[in-house]
Amino acid sequence: MNRKPLAIAVKLAMTGALAGALVACGGGGSGDTSTSDASSGTSVGAVSGFGSVYVNGTRFETNGSVSSDDGLEREDQLEKGMILKVDGDWDDSGQGRADKVSYDDTLRGPISGMSWDEVTRTGTLTMLGQSIALDGKTVFRGATPTALADNPQGYRIRVSAWRLEDGSFRASFVGARAIGLEFDDNNEVEIEGVVADLDTSAQTFTINGFIIDYTSAVGDDDFSLDDLANGIAVEVEGTLNGNTILAEEIDDEDDLFDDDDDVEISGSIYDYDAASGQFSVNGVRVQIDGGTEFDDLRESSLADGLFVKVEGDFRNGVLVAEEIEGRDSDAELDGRIESLDLTNETMVVSGVRVQLTGNTLIDDDDDDEDGLRSRVQDIQSLQVGDYLEIEGRQQSSEGGFLEAISIEREDDDDDDDFELEARVSAIGADSITIMNLEVLRNGYSLSGAQVGDEVEIEYRQTSGGEYELTDNVEVDDDSDDGNGSNDD
Template structure:
């Protein structure tokens, strides 16, 4: 399993989960949101990863489109889009979760060859995350990243990929991938972005560098109204072209990803991304995606968040209004960073299409319109019904209170190969906070797991966990367990998730 956030953030997010209730929505693309019609909630821009289709789900809204996509990266139609790709939609959205798109725009963040890849493994040797470069630009990917035609575990040096992602708060210009798709190698069709290296811009020679990658250009390479004189003032720049003798010869130069978040046809904006600067309590602001966001007494914090939880690197979603000075006043802020997970074969006869739920290893999984359902071995656009079978299911999400119990609100559901073994042979793995201790039984993600003399403890002991719980702590645990009889869960190994 992955550790997308540090332990103290996981505990903060898990400490005060909100009630889910029953969502009548469709994650992963089909069917829409089945609620009564409502009024306009926003008119302007919605920027975020695609979570489903029919037409396009972005930031929890089903946008009806005309099927056209504006892009210079070879994507012209909606049916060419893939889950996890970050879109900018101009249009309007309503309180019923539906919207109408006036335009849909997509732009790759990177295209090119993977190099210098390193893996971060968990205690069992499974890949938690990877870090690599594309022509000098650093990219990280983890279990929340959507992969197509390649997987987190198989990504390696020499793969030619397209990446859609966000710039992270790193002084060396690191990016976090939302989507990675394998492409046919073609170094006449590469793209990078980042800040121009200090002192590298030489207008008389038509060249600069980004993180050490040399870029040359002609006067005709500038997109739109952008001119060579603008280069010195750009926060981020993107360059597309051909790699020749180690130099990127740019056929097009444009502003980087910050242009996604400019004020559009209306004042409202919804967007997701990693926080760039910690929340500043003195002026009640933080930075994200090149924007300054302010909060006030009317800002609604979901997911048990508070303003002080907004620390650099945390993935969130913001809804707000542009102000006259170009800043955004937030109406609502919610977490989009996973803090819990479960992995195993879907429990038999637990698919509930009305509630959009199912169970894996006893854990209740709740889908929402923002849930991505994917299979990196398939180009199919999957829906909840496509999980019906003996598939290995990996769910990354956010731990929530659901009525009197707990649910795992799914951010991403990945369907893997079928497992046709007997149910008694099927093992599970979950990660979540310890919420109850009764003797030798630990409760994690709403299920009671029995510990025995054979249970192995990594980084802790049974007594230490009990003492921590009695002292008011809610440690985050990774538990490997089995189900010898229906509804009877026994822990094989429990590992304390430590802060990295």
């Protein structure tokens, strides 16, 4: 899929058209979005940028309003990483128009515990009995992950996350407030998940083992408490009393889509059944058929836990997939910007060509002010010499490049040693090539590395402009090309 909404946005900003659209539309706009390949329906995904709202690689024009039960009413209250439901129209150029933008916290309340590894940028937090996985693509606001891990009991958080197969979550956004500072909502906690251990006499049930007391609760919207049953997914808001939530409002999870909707949704696969060609993403059942196309992955690589974007038609409660795109990163780069081409949305980082897309999340290290920038400002803030941590998809076309999924800028990093983890493209007598980057051996070992293997290299740039290893090449023992890109 060849979308370049970033270039369109940059060009509009340079000509002054974007400023006029912002005044006219509240959230920004880019003119006519109609094409022969226009879709009309619902897009569910995490925010990757603003100046309008970027979701699933599409830049949606908005009127600036947000529908939410969690104290958010305006687009300027949203944050990158928050998972939105956008009802509207979009086209294959990456431009769209939003009729309605909705947001709902997945979890909200105090933290019980948290771990964080700054080197691997992974961790886990627990709250309300739920386990939430954290990674380099999780956006943190209000406190750094290190600060949260050092003093987890000192914060309340709101979490926007994807549900996983075992009922745990994978966080896209974590917003923190020190204990004593309330969020813009009267209810103290929120939890969602599948009802279990329902006791209608005691008026209790559990979500992943955490007790919910609904004695004083009311059904929200058109949901009746008489409809509570084991196995249904619900949202609960209330107050925390020890290890029990005293529910005030309970609602079943709304049907995300209407029949015959054009749909795109991102999330982690669970309940995958290869025989039937079905899996679930965030409670939505997906059906693969003979017309399903695969982008950046093979059908044989589908598995529980894989992060994907699915596009298709919603029919009789099932999303019939037209295209499934791999969205898990398979390559990482730590390096310094050497050149920028904003028109074509590319840059060279420590010798590697990096392609930006509408899906690329650009986030500064430990900088809450970054969330106030528009998408255009995000791009224009990148400067030659900035040190970046990039996660993305390795592509083999056009000589090889890295399609960026997330970019984090490291403040005041004077490191001139670079790291790259990706698949080997070629091995010569005195060099190793990964994507478009050739790195000289410099006396270090390439032992065990073969074309197609996933390796990790440390390297630097010489005074002559070449690149050379600064350590032996490390080969990933689990290397395989089952998730290889097909560059469609």
